[in-house]
Amino acid sequence: MANIVIDNIKKSFGAFQALKGVSLTIKDGEFVSLLGPSGCGKTTLLRIIAGLETSTSGDIRIGDKSVIGLPPKDRGLAMVFQNYAVFPHMTVYENVAFGLRMQKADDARVKKQVEKAAGLLHIEAYLDRYPNKLSGGQRQRVAVARALAVEPGVLLMDEPLSNLDALLRLEMRTELKTVLQEAGTTTIYVTHDQTEAMGLSDRIAVVHDGRIEQVGTPVEVYNHPATRFVGGFIGNPPMNFITMPVTNGQVAAGSQRFAVPAQGGEIVLGLRGETVERAPTGQGLDMEVRVAEPMGSHLLLTGSILGQPARVILPATETVKNGETVGLALDPKRLTWLSPESGVSYPAAA
């Protein structure tokens, strides 16, 4: 168990700045996701924490000890790779035992730890087999068991579920959460899949263009994105951004009035698609529906609000025809207001 302090880490590959000064503190036992699109620098950051890559500047402390310059094995961590990296020429048992063997653990301890990790991941039945004979999901279990068998202070996971098919991913996600809660290991989890990050994490760090845009609990990040990027990246459908005129510190949406943190000019409304309620037109924002898609669990509407593209979600019980205009009442507690110039959101109203 260990806490991690990432202090102003920068990384350049030639002229390209992959990380532009990243700082993040992770508490002991916490599960933090680094979430961002591919190429944002999240994997680079993870590899720097692991010691597989060197940072250009900055400091990383694991358990209050700076690990800069230390080889991976002296950092007290384990890692699960995107393509599992389960050794094909060793049995599942030897794979899980690998870290312990490298630590020169005696056979009794190896056996005990392997059995414990295998039990946690439900792979006891495959211990004698070679990974080649296992499915992707089973290999992933072996990779996680190998990491947990050494009882690492920190567990690093690099897109561990992205090679699995959708159904298996959901299943493994739930199981990972259970297993990691039980193990209580400090975990850093890299993913580009926001549902994975939302479902698993205690906190999410949204990485964009070599910087952390926001750190917060899944609910905070979802409801009150710090920037336009975060709102657009998290949530499916993504947050709608509607530029609206401000008069005397207020924005009018039909007959609804909202006090906003600006006096005049324009402001951007960040609107989560599922926070609206159907209302008579003219009462809130009117939406011209281009396509209505009944999804079973809900009704997805795609169209425009004030001439700007928008997607909203209504209960499955509603019926809307393509081309219809529907009125949408807004919930003042669930709106985010952003500066149109900087794309940064204003603090949530108290």
Next chain:
Amino acid sequence: MTQSRPWIPYALILPSVVFLGLLFIVPLVQTIWLAVSDNGTPSLANMTTMVSDLNFGRSVLNTFLLTLAVVPIQIVMALTMGSMVAKMNGGRETILWIWTIPLGISDLAAGMVWLSILQNTGYLNSILFGMGLIERQTAWLTYQTPVALFIGIAIAEIWRGTAIVMIIIVAGLNQVPKEFKEAAEIFGASPWTRFTRITLPLIRPALQSALILRTVLAFEVFAVVYALGGRNFPVLVGEAYNWQNQNQNYGVAAAYAVLIMVISLAATLVYLKVVKVDPERLP
């Protein structure tokens, strides 16, 4: 379309099969027959002549010694070279290109290159003389200097034949995803442990191919030896050549050819058994 005309693939393959059959299998059968017959009747006379010849023992010994000296060094060198370029980011292709130059040279030409270095008036003697290490031209390649001759031939063979081994090894190394080595590193394996416990087992197929190919070629060594040592260093193929051309005794030459084939096959079988490749244990 392929379903309606299933014979098409066979028809397309047929010419190559016929070609190989005519130019390989027929001569092979003829050679074997030539070796084990005398005037059209089965006989071991050629074998007896071959075995009782003065040069037979020496040529077997020389060929095996050369193979035993050259192949392991080539494998180790190729592994080292492959591992070194694997760490490079830029210039890797250029280095590989330079390293593979000997591949483009015929073995006789390679022998001549090394002859120009090692002969009495060669570059080696010039350098040694220039540095004051020797007082007059020294002969390296005579029957009186068997060790120097052997080393000279071995060096020329290593120079000539390492590239092909390296290409196979590099191809094998390229197939090992870097995550395997990184995972091993994370879990505390030292560079040497990573090499012996992860890399080597994972390049087994390449290692096996390289060993088989290189060993078979080593048993067939001829032109380099001929250029450097002439008849001072008899080897199996050289003896076959002499019986064929100098002695005009095709039967004994065929016996040598069959012997080389048998040795090559045996070596291949040993490698298949010892460096076993279990498809279950590959990525």
